[in-house]
Amino acid sequence: MRAPSYWQASLRIFELSLGEMLWSRRTIFMALVVGSPVLLAGVIRAIEAAGIAGFRVESLRINGATIFGMLIWVLYLRFIVPVLGIFYGTALIADEIEDKTITYLFTRPIPRGAVLVGKYLAYLTCTILVVLPSVMLVYFLLVPIGSASLVSSFPSLVTDLGLLALGLAVYGSLFGFVGARLKRPVVFGLVFAFGWEQAALIFPGYLRRFTVAYYLQALVPHAMPEQSTLGAVQALFRDAPSGLVSLAWLALFWLGFLFLAARTVERREYVLEQ
Amino acid sequence: MTATAQPLVEATTLSKWYGQVIGLNDVTVSVPAGVTGLLGPNGAGKSTFMKLMTGQLKPSKGTIAVFGEPIWGHPHLFFRIGFCPEQDAFYESMTGLEWLTGLLRLNGLDEKSATTAAQHSLVTVDLVEAADKKIGSYSKGMRQRVKLAQAIAHDPALLILDEPLAGMDPIGRRKTIRLIKDWARAGKSVIVSSHILHEIEAMTSNILLIHNGRILAEGDVHQIRDLIDEHPHTVYIRAQHPRELARTFLEHDDVLSLKVESDAVVVQTARPDAFYSRLTDLAASSESGEIAEITSPDDNLQAVFQYLVK
């Protein structure tokens, strides 16, 4: 028998974990979360079709593409992507520790870091498989409203899909690291995603550069909704970096945190509770 | 005890503490090839020792080597090690076969060989019929057996089994004991833990006695048996006429002390074998009235541990 390489070991952990992850209760929860924008889009479409109300802002009629852009901002980018990152990322190793099944993986002839990488790949596949179809459904439900052309806005859909996949990848690796490092990763994750990131974005200066949202938002092809106070303040101080700079930083965060997470798992001793 | 070949496991001044709690305290020991029983009461440090020898825990002090190499950070050693942990933890939604195949793939086997090896190990632990059922639906005994199957599936040279008989029915126990013995007969080694002396006795005569995080004794289990027998032994006898019974006991010099209660007599004896033999005769003859109950509060390892610690 030959020891599987790091990559092979990761893939084998991926195979072992994907089914578990995909058919777990968590996925039901995740389906509910990502199903809600679809439901919302359906309701909006029904209202429009019934002619109950035309969607207007200051007497200007807004089209489906604008509503779609708003949902990408308000629901997907600010809520769904970070929540799924926290939800799954912090659980990559913590779940195995809590369930005490990590023993079976740590007593195999593979590097421990590969366990994290394999589970991370399963997370990414699982979330992308659920989130991206939901976005596409919302797109097909909303964009035709107000006779917007599906063809002309299709490139922005592709950007949205890539952006959300990137967001899932970066948040996943960040919270994967947090989950591998901390005993109570969820509290930290929530404070980071819904406290620090929101707060740092409203301050002028460099603080915002220490958030993932700052770089992700720079890639969004839709205008930022400014109705809420927080949104307005964030828009006021918004100085988006260029797409290339954002991509470079996001890639750095992604690979950096994934490396740190794998290294932590490699070196850290996990004591199972009796 | 002297090891002729390289020891399987070698611990040198090995200590492990969890915060302020000591799990293992300054242990220096060599485990030879063959079957070795790790015997000790609950909380003695058996599981900590096993986790250290399987590289799940890092020593707080000292070193531990398996097959001559430190186990922490050397996963390649797991080609030669199979570990059956104590905890009842599984991927509940997987079938036994899927789970074993998945784990075997981590040992470097391709899909086909992994499936074959998984099936083979399920045959060994007598779980073929449940191979395609979800582990979540397994009984306690079946769960123990599938856990054992994952440890033996890759045919390791050293099996480390943490309380493998816990939760098994008598037939399951007998089969597992036979499996362990067959494993040793095939020239491989086993380290098995238990807190029950006769379980260990059934598997091996070579034991390590562990208590309060320290190795108290190592060697032949019969020597430990002798210690139990030599150690003053307390017997509680509930009888119809305890005073008459006490008078009969006093005629023999192996009785060290006697205490008569309203419906019972408590005896301390230096030679339990002789005493029990006489007691059986007495009970059969009913000479001193009816004997309702015989118990020995210290007919267990605890008494030996206390004796050895003194």
Next chain:
Amino acid sequence: MPIHDQSYRRYRGGKEKPGAAWVVIATAGIVSTIRKRKFLGLLLFAWLPFFIRAVQIYIASSYPQASMLKPTAQTFRDFLGQQQMFVFFITIYAGAGLIANDKRANALQIYLAKPLGRAEYVGGKLAILACFLLLVTWVPGILLLFVEMAFSGSATFIKSNLTLIPSITVFSFLSVLLASFTMIALSSLSKSSRFVGIMYAAVTFFSDANFEALRHVLRTTSISWMSVPALLEQMGDVIFRQPPRYDTPWPISLLVILALVGVSALVLERKVRGVEVVT
């Protein structure tokens, strides 16, 4: 050598009357939670706004030039509004594991095999969380009133704002009721406290994110009932006699809060059982 009886001995001590067992659960829970240093730190941090407000009141009372800092009913409303952030984190920290950890350790069966009713068990668990939450809402709110009286040297403010004490009490208890019931119910649904924490956060943020999205599209706030934080904001404004910030009629907000508490109670009734029979 005397031999002591090692066999089972029946308890011969006194027994509490039925119905008081929840106190045992609550006391044990409070003591074990408060022993955690990080939690203690969080509690202390949650009192920071109180001290800031106290300084504000002190300056306003001591320096006539700083009269714009004088407290009003709005000040107390805002203070309790800010405390909601701490309510959120304390609810997750102290509440997520309350039943989930017992389920994980199979302790529920042991608890319920004692002379302890399910209602007492749930009551005890609720009391643990409610106690900590009131400690960062009602207690500092009422104390702030006394601080105002102490610094101004008169009871004029309290006399002219007599409704403040009931307002602080009603709003604090309403928010604590909602947070504790929903968290305890979620905790009874899982064996993982982490999962529970995330579920609670998701319900909170998710309901709000949906409200925000619909609000943008429909240009109305009359759907604020679908957001958990907005429900409390709306009720807070009404209780403190401030102009409500959303178009939703307050009885609807109150009804939704009561419905959430009711659903949580129903979940608890179904899930807190010694043995779960799956049919």
